[in-house]
Amino acid sequence: MTAPVVALRAAIQARLQEDAALTAVIGPGRIHDEAPRAMRGLYIVHGDVYARDWSTGSDSGCEQDLGLAVWAGESGSARQALEAAALVVAALDDVPLAPAGHRLVNLRWRSSRLARDGVTGLACVTLRFRAVTENL
Secondary structure, three states, X not given: OOOHHHHHHHHHHHHHHHOHHHHXXXXXXXXXXXXXXXXXXXXXXXXXXXXXXXXXXXXXXXXXXXXXXXXXXXXXXXXXXXXXHHHHHHHHOOOOOOOOOEEEEEEEEEEEEEEEOOOOOXXXXXXXXXEEEEEO
């Protein structure tokens, strides 16, 4: 069975890549596991995940606090990053995904934070989501 973090990350990746509105804003192939070097324009990077046991007496489960970062890149603006972040939230908040080997109980947006990187000065919107999955 696929680990719940890996399975949910893959389901999120697939959902964001198929979202036409988001792709129209950031372009195709701009969602990454790790930050690409010297990328221009908007892109999204999977962020940190804090996973904890969410098992019951009869079911095995996992609660995840996960992040996605929308980077403005060298030629992007904070406004563009905020607009793309809003599309990410719309694409994921309370959407039924099917992570391999797991049942998604819920996936909810929790917060957004706009900041500038201290070294590069690039704008970044960090999104936080909470998800609960059960093993199938």
